[in-house]
Amino acid sequence: MYIQSLSLRQFRIFNRLELELAPTTVLLLGANAQGKTSLLEAIAYLAVGRSPLTHIEQHLIHWDAETQGLPFAHLEAEVVRHTHREQIALAVERKTLSNGQARLQKRITINRQKVKRSALAGHLNVVLFLPEDVGLIGGPPGLRRRHLDDLLAQVYPAYIEAANRYQTALSRRNALLRHLRERGGDRRQLEPLEMELAETGVTLSLYRQGVINALNLYADPLHRDLTGGQAWLKLHYLPSFNPRRPPEMAYQPALMPEDVPTTSAAATLRVAYRKALVQHRSQAIERGMTLLGPHRDELRFISQERDVGIFGSRGQQRTAVLALRLAELRWLEQVTGESPVLLLDEVLAELDRARRGYLLSLLGDVEQAILATTDAEMFPPEFRRRTHILEVNGGIILPST
Amino acid sequence: MNAAVPPSVTELIEAFSQLPGIGPKTASRLAFHLLRGQSELALRLADALHGLVERTQFCSICYNVTENDPCPICADETRDHSLVCVVEEPLDVLAMERTERYRGVYHVLHGALSPLKGVFAENLRIAELEARVRSGEVREIILATNPTSEGDYTAAYILQRLKGREVRITRLGRGLPMGGDLEYADAVTLTRALEARQEL
Ligand SMILES: [Zn+2]
Numbered sequence: 155m156y157i158q159s160l161s162l163r164q165f166r167i168f169n170r171l172e173l174e175l176a177p178t179t180v181l182l183l184g185a186n187a188q189g190k191t192s193l194l195e196a197i198a199y200l201a202v203g204r205s206p207l208t209h210i211e212q213h214l215i216h217w218d219a220e221t222q223g224l225p226f227a228h229l230e231a232e233v234v235r236h237t238h239r240e241q242i243a244l245a246v247e248r249k250t251l252s253n254g255q256a257r258l259q260k261r262i263t264i265n266r267q268k269v270k271r272s273a274l275a276g277h278l279n280v281v282l283f284l285p286e287d288v289g290l291i292g293g294p295p296g297l298r299r300r301h302l303d304d305l306l307a308q309v310y311p312a313y314i315e316a317a318n319r320y321q322t323a324l325s326r327r328n329a330l331l332r333h334l335r336e337r338g339g340d341r342r343q344l345e346p347l348e349m350e351l352a353e354t355g356v357t358l359s360l361y362r363q364g365v366i367n368a369l370n371l372y373a374d375p376l377h378r379d380l381t382g383g384q385a386w387l388k389l390h391y392l393p394s395f396n397p398r399r400p401p402e403m404a405y406q407p408a409l410m411p412e413d414v415p416t417t418s419a420a421a422t423l424r425v426a427y428r429k430a431l432v433q434h435r436s437q438a439i440e441r442g443m444t445l446l447g448p449h450r451d452e453l454r455f456i457s458q459e460r461d462v463g464i465f466g467s468r469g470q471q472r473t474a475v476l477a478l479r480l481a482e483l484r485w486l487e488q489v490t491g492e493s494p495v496l497l498l499d500e501v502l503a504e505l506d507r508a509r510r511g512y513l514l515s516l517l518g519d520v521e522q523a524i525l526a527t528t529d530a531e532m533f534p535p536e537f538r539r540r541t542h543i544l545e546v547n548g549g550i551i552l553p554s555t
Numbered sequence: 556m557n558a559a560v561p562p563s564v565t566e567l568i569e570a571f572s573q574l575p576g577i578g579p580k581t582a583s584r585l586a587f588h589l590l591r592g593q594s595e596l597a598l599r600l601a602d603a604l605h606g607l608v609e610r611t612q613f614c615s616i617c618y619n620v621t622e623n624d625p626c627p628i629c630a631d632e633t634r635d636h637s638l639v640c641v642v643e644e645p646l647d648v649l650a651m652e653r654t655e656r657y658r659g660v661y662h663v664l665h666g667a668l669s670p671l672k673g674v675f676a677e678n679l680r681i682a683e684l685e686a687r688v689r690s691g692e693v694r695e696i697i698l699a700t701n702p703t704s705e706g707d708y709t710a711a712y713i714l715q716r717l718k719g720r721e722v723r724i725t726r727l728g729r730g731l732p733m734g735g736d737l738e739y740a741d742a743v744t745l746t747r748a749l750e751a752r753q754e755l
Contacts, residue, residue: 251578322704329670340676343668346711 155235155279155492156522157197163228164216166192167549175524176542177234179517181533182526183554184546190526193546194282194497197524200231200242201278202307203262203271211246211258220248233278236492241265242277272307272314279308279494281483283476283501290478291455291471292463298453305482306361309489316357323350324444332442344435351447352428356420358448359393365485366391366453372481377457380473380509387457387477394450395427472504480516496523502532564590616687618663618680620645628660635659637694641684641713643667643701646738651699654746659697662687667705668712681713688722695723697752702731714755725752 156177162168167189182190191207198206205214215227225248233240245261262269264277290297306313327347333339366389377387430446431438438445455462455474462474486494496517502510502525514537517523526546530538543554560568564586571582589597613619614626621627628634628648638659642648648661664679676682687693698713700706714724728751731740740748 326670326708330675333670333673333675340716342715343670343676343712345715346708349711 155233155495157278157495158232158234158239160193160197160232161228161230162193162196163226164219164224165196165214165227165229166216168192168196169216169218169549171549171551173544173551175522177521179537179541180522180524181530181538181541181543182524182546182551183528183530183543184526185528188546189549189551190546191284191499193551194499194524194526196229197231197278197495197497198280198282200229200244201274201280202304203244203260203274204304206282206284206304211260212248214246215248231278240277242274272311272318275307275309275311275314276490279486279490279492281479281486281494281496283479283496283498285500285504287475287479287501288468288472288504291466291474295450295452299449299451302362302365302453306365308486308494310361313358313361316354316361319350320354320358320448323347323354324447324449327351328443331439331444334439335442341435344432348428348431351431351444352424355395355447356423356427359395359423359451360420362448362451362453363391363393368485368488369478369481372484373477376480376484377474377477380477380512382508385457385470385473387455387462387474389478390454390456392452392454394448394452395430395446473509476501476505476509476513483516483520493520496520498523498525500527502527503529613663617661618665618683619648619661633658637692638697639684639687639693639695640697640699642699642737643706643709644738647699647701647736650738650740650742650745651749654742654749656746657749659695664700664709667700667703667709669705676712676716679709681716684713685716688717688720691721693722695725697749698724698726698755699737701736702727702729703736710755724755726755728752 157175160171160173160175162171165171167187171193173193182193184190195205195207199214205211208214215225219225219227226245227247228243228245230241230243233242241264243263243266247259247261249257249259251257260271262271262274264273290301303313303317307317327344330343330347334341334344370389373387373389377385427446431444434445455466455478457466457470457474460466462470466474483494483496498513502513505513510532514533525541527533530543533541544551545554567586567589568579568582571577571585572579574582577585589600610622611620612622612624614621614624614629616625616629619626619628623630629636635658639662640651640657640659641662641664642651643664643666645663648663651657651661662680662684664681664684666674666679668674668676668679684696688696696713696717698710700709710726717724727748729748731737731744731748737745
């Protein structure tokens with residue numbers, strides 16, 4: 155698939171942008187803080203309905219928009235897929251309520267029809283490489299969960315629905331736990347929330363396990379390629395709720411996510427998870443929070459028997475994350491039947507010549523790749539000749555002269 | 556508030572802004588409107604508010620708002636007192652009555668469970684509902700909380716709480732717009748939801 159046109163209004167540094175893009179490699183050239191990263195962010199935002207860079211959506215609206223009394227941002231893309239063309243649009247607007255409070259309103263449309271965020275799944279798929287990705291491997295576990303969430307959200311509407319429901323039940327249960335600790339009350343109020351957590355939480359966990367199994371099939375050979383055949387890589391999923399399962403309930407490595415929730419193992423897991431929540435109630439009330447569930451899942455990266463997040467050098471972490479991103483690319487190709495749009499922000503600068511060459515050689519396989527860089531010299535001349543070069547300057551994008 | 560505004564006006568503006576859907580701007584507008592016009596409207600309002608507080612109370616059976624206890628619905632012997640429709644707000648009773656099809660009685664919870672907004676079981680008339688069921692007069696409970704996630708939670712909790720009692724528990728049928736309020740549903744939709752109620 156590829157993005158044919160992109161239109162941005164009052165998004166970050168872009169006051170007004172109309173951009174036509176070709177199904178090829180596009181090089182965005184410009185100094186720092188001119189809008190290169192924001193353009194990539196806009197595309198990723200359209201893919202999953204949330205920004206990969208911030209959770210404060212207010213920051214996405216152009217700083218000038220507020221003073222002009224039009225506090226909104228609008229993003230729109232025309233996406234060409236192998237069989238058809240689609241229009242995806244997203245508007246974020248800051249509304250002032252009658253009580254003076256501000257509220258951000260988000261409106262998503264596909265082909266001009268208003269849809270829920272979960273409906274975005276499967277319309278625009280992207281793989282985004284950011285310089286700060288290197289922190290993903292060793293950073294806090296929330297980063298890795300969010301990363302998995304955004305990847306699954308690109309493919310499975312059911313995953314987003316389950317994640318939303320899980321989050322609602324979780325914050326309700328936590329508020330109730332604190333209330334029970336401080337004031338007491340009827341513990342049976344926990345039951346409907348625990349049923350909901352078990353129902354949706356097991357769905358999340360099985361999808362995560364499924365995608366990690368699939369990513370493992372690709373990440374290991376890619377990592378070996380990137381390390382000259384020297385080092386293997388394994389993604390290790392550690393679900394927060396992990397009953398000592400009898401063998402017949404063990405996850406099948408070949409199981410794809412779409413098969414998972416229907417298996418009888420899912421029903422058994424739900425019963426077990428709910429039971430565990432009930433068992434841990436007193437502790438949970440004492441702590442004022444839910445101690446078990448996918449909101450506390452972990453994902454570790456293991457290479458040569460060692461945890462890369464703890465023992466890996468910065469260089470080793472960078473290689474692991476590169477293998478992860480490329481594995482995501484392969485996985486998206488496999489489940490959607492199309493190559494996702496590849497977005498790379500200044501990633502080459504940190505790689506040595508061999509890995510840079512390896513990465514560039516992979517770009518030929520995808521329909522569209524958009525690369526942002528401050529330095530065109532980083533790319534070999536024969537590569538530059540094959541790309542569309544666009545110059546980004548103060549929120550304005552023009553073809554290179 | 557500005558020193559140019561007398562305290563009695565400030566007090567009224569502050570009182571108005573406590574009302575749902577009314578911000579400081581609207582509150583000021585309302586206050587100055589009352590000030591500008593004849594005092595007649597202001598006094599009529601004052602009387603009505605006074606009457607509201609003095610004459611209305613909650614029905615000791617169904618907790619609907621009433622001037623007489625028990626309320627006219629609970630006092631009506633032609634209605635089926637073994638059929639109890641559980642709703643969130645008094646306005647929902649009005650919506651159900653508009654169908655002109657429902658012949659049972661009501662129980663008003665005065666809200667829905669919402670831990671995030673600080674509403675818990677003890678803040679709702681749930682113990683009172685349980686007592687009504689325990690008295691043995693109730694044959695069926697229709698859970699008619701709003702088709703929202705909070706309404707569903709409340710219904711699921713009441714179901715938990717009444718489990719094991721000799722009473723049929725049903726939930727209004729789907730067809731009501733999800734996420735909407737019962738009070739805005741039209742009579743036809745509501746009648747259909749009532750007829751399509753399902754045993755839980
Ligand atoms: Zn009554």
